[in-house]
Amino acid sequence: MTPPMTRPKGLNHVAYVTLNTGETKRFYTEVLGMKLVGHAQEDTVGSTGESMKFLHTFFEMDDGSCIAFFEIEGLDKDHHDTPLPRWAAHFAMSVESMEELEAAHKRLLDEGIEVRGVIDHEGTWNSIYFFDPNGVRLELTYQSRELDENDAKSARAAVDEWVKEHPKTRR
Structure with missing residues (x-):
């Protein structure tokens, strides 16, 4: 192997x-x-x-x-005409602090850009979401803590459960 x-x-x-x-x-x-x-x-x-x-x-x-x-x-033509939900495909970029995230949020709003968030994800990430001029969904995120082995263990369990509930034929 x-x-x-x-x-x-x-x-x-x-x-x-x-x-x-x-x-x-x-x-x-x-x-x-x-x-x-x-x-x-x-x-x-x-x-x-x-x-x-x-x-x-x-x-x-x-x-x-x-x-x-x-x-x-x-x-x-618009290359985003797909059956996927528009939120699924996105590009996430890290920022260093909540203050930096909030400043970015304000800057985007000042530019007239529609922004969703700040959204707290799992008590670990705080994120804002917006689209660039090409329709690409962007995320700016502040990660407030390092992920550890407990997070990895939880992720493995969640994936195992998802796969069990949503069986797919392997291609």
Whole structure:
């Protein structure tokens, strides 16, 4: 049996599609204070070989991880038309304190952005939720305590129970 792979070191980037790179840049740099740190621009998708012109931009957070966007030439429809609930797919970013979370909440409201929260999750995370100009759901969260083995044990039990109640055929 092949041993499991080494656990990833951390997040490099998560990528989404944008229909407006300019508005995306403004939002991530001016509203959220992130840095535009890199890009790739090609006529062919390296991972598939498809002929498709795109611009791939990277916005860096304090820890060096990024949220990235593809603007794809000729794509002009909303890519969020899926059967998934809009709340399910989201990108969560950490903040250092409740004060920082509350300041971000105010900043977003001042920008005219609709914000949901502050929501207390399990007494561990306090979060706010909002959408970027591309319809990507974002979360800013303050984690008030480190997760420990008791949390992991509880998570394993919850997963086991869920799987038992919601059996699926393995694909």
